[in-house]
Amino acid sequence: MAGIAALTAAGAVEVRIVAVDIPSGLCADSGRVLGREGRPAPEGRGVIPADLTVTFHSLKPGHLLADGPRLCGAVEVVPIGLPAADSPLALLEAPDPALLAKAGFGHKYSHGHALVLGGGRGRGGAARLAARGALRMGAGLVTLGVPPAALPENAARLDAVMLRVLADADALTAMLGDGRLNALCAGPGLGLGEREKALLAAVLEAGRPALLDADAITLLAGDEGLRARLHAGVVLTPHEGEFARLCPGIASRWRAPAIAGPAFSKLDAARQAAAELGCIVLLKGPDTVIADPGGRAAIHAAVRDRAVPWLATAGAGDVLAGMIAGLLARGLPPFEAASGAVWLHAEAARRFGPGLIAEDLPEALPGVFRALGL
Numbered sequence: 001m002a003g004i005a006a007l008t009a010a011g012a013v014e015v016r017i018v019a020v021d022i023p024s025g026l027c028a029d030s031g032r033v034l035g036r037e038g039r040p041a042p043e044g045r046g047v048i049p050a051d052l053t054v055t056f057h058s059l060k061p062g063h064l065l066a067d068g069p070r071l072c073g074a075v076e077v078v079p080i081g082l083p084a085a086d087s088p089l090a091l092l093e094a095p096d097p098a099l100l101a102k103a104g105f106g107h108k109y110s111h112g113h114a115l116v117l118g119g120g121r122g123r124g125g126a127a128r129l130a131a132r133g134a135l136r137m138g139a140g141l142v143t144l145g146v147p148p149a150a151l152p153e154n155a156a157r158l159d160a161v162m163l164r165v166l167a168d169a170d171a172l173t174a175m176l177g178d179g180r181l182n183a184l185c186a187g188p189g190l191g192l193g194e195r196e197k198a199l200l201a202a203v204l205e206a207g208r209p210a211l212l213d214a215d216a217i218t219l220l221a222g223d224e225g226l227r228a229r230l231h232a233g234v235v236l237t238p239h240e241g242e243f244a245r246l247c248p249g250i251a252s253r254w255r256a257p258a259i260a261g262p263a264f265s266k267l268d269a270a271r272q273a274a275a276e277l278g279c280i281v282l283l284k285g286p287d288t289v290i291a292d293p294g295g296r297a298a299i300h301a302a303v304r305d306r307a308v309p310w311l312a313t314a315g316a317g318d319v320l321a322g323m324i325a326g327l328l329a330r331g332l333p334p335f336e337a338a339s340g341a342v343w344l345h346a347e348a349a350r351r352f353g354p355g356l357i358a359e360d361l362p363e364a365l366p367g368v369f370r371a372l373g374l
């Protein structure tokens with residue numbers, strides 16, 4: 001291996017590298033580069049990047065997570081006659097159109113009513129993006145609940161999304177007396193004050209399907225009592241920074257140098273967090289992992305033909321939060337809502353292509369639905 005590395009580095013010969021199963025030095029369970037005891041591998045080095053990786057029977061997490069996609073090159077899976085195993089790990093594919101289609105009968109309340117909690121004056125963009133994402137996913141109604149000071153600016157910006165003033169947590173609890181509000185979304189642009197903490201407590205107290213993102217995750221990270229109220233109907237969607245705030249112990253295991261395989265992976269991190277917190281954890285990134293408290297997990301790898309680098313744009317995660325809340329409102333179970341939305345989110349970005357900004361994502365969804373045959 002050192003010889004090949006020297007030749008390619010010197011440009012002495014043009015070699016095409018084919019790895020069998022996984023490039024040597026790359027952990028097949030985590031996609032992380034393995035170092036040696038006392039000498040952890042520096043980022044991405046210690047493995048010769050392959051042009052092609054040929055693997056057998058099925059993909060492994062290491063082909064999809066962390067450095068794996070970059071170091072494996074193109075990946076070919078060769079069947080070797082083994083039966084398909086019943087695995088608690090799925091590679092996300094397009095959601096079943098039957099789950100997304102609207103039946104020809106029914107009215108708007110048959111498709112659920114999502115409530116998105118908005119932030120204070122001048123901070124409303126993220127929640128409006130989430131609300132629009134929820135509505136485009138087919139929730140029958142979407143209401144944005146905002147503090148009194150933020151009413152005028154939101155009223156000037158919203159049409160199909162409905163608007164309500166929510167002064168405080170008591171007002172939220174009163175509003176939730178309407179049982180038709182069947183999915184809640186809190187976090188995007190919410191704020192981190194006492195009012196917002198009390199709103200989050202009321203959201204969790206209601207026990208309804210709920211999507212918690214951004215500031216809601218930061219609030220959970222700082223409050224043991226709130227964390228204890230998480231339940232199986234909650235989906236948390238942290239990016240890596242929010243995850244480190246919420247689960248510092250797990251994050252430091254995940255960030256520690258990888259010495260030997262199986263190295264602690266993003267999949268392990270999401271699964272452990274879901275088990276500890278008792279809810280769905282969707283850990284975002286080019287490699288997105290979704291895990292439930294029982295160990296079920298799915299990976300969506302935005303790599304190779306599904307690469308969507310233009311998703312790295314402010315507000316993309318806020319739209320995803322709303323999309324998941326929209327599917328929760330439509331009655332999908334939390335794991336299915338999270339998985340379906342992740343695939344559709346990336347697909348919307350793929351269809352739009354370069355130049356994508358967050359506002360474009362909800363608008364690209366009708367084209368994605370049409371292509372799925374809805």
Ligand SMILES: NC(=O)C1=CN([C@@H]2O[C@H](COP(=O)(O)OP(=O)(O)OC[C@H]3O[C@@H](n4cnc5c(N)ncnc54)[C@H](OP(=O)(O)O)[C@@H]3O)[C@@H](O)[C@H]2O)[C@@H](O)CC1
Pocket residue numbers: 123124125126127187188189190191214215218239240241242285314315317318
């Ligand atoms: N249009 C709008 O209105 C928008 C409004 N928004 C709203 O703003 C609020 C703040 O949300 P936020 O995510 O921007 O900031 P915050 O919670 O401070 O965390 C960021 C820090 O975490 C770290 N970090 C590590 N890994 C990371 C990763 N993979 N992706 C991202 N960060 C990562 C990184 O630290 P570093 O690693 O660089 O030290 C970084 O500095 C929230 O309410 C949100 O909804 C935004 O959604 C944008 C559009």
Ligand SMILES: Nc1ncnc2c1ncn2[C@@H]1O[C@H](COP(=O)(O)OP(=O)(O)O)[C@@H](O)[C@H]1O
Pocket residue numbers: 214239284285286287288302307308309310311312313314315316317318319320
């Ligand atoms: N390079 C990338 N490739 C694919 N998806 C990405 C990439 N970067 C970010 N994303 C996705 O974009 C979204 C960003 O969300 P987040 O970090 O919460 O941003 P924001 O808070 O600005 O909305 C997530 O769904 C994440 O998985």
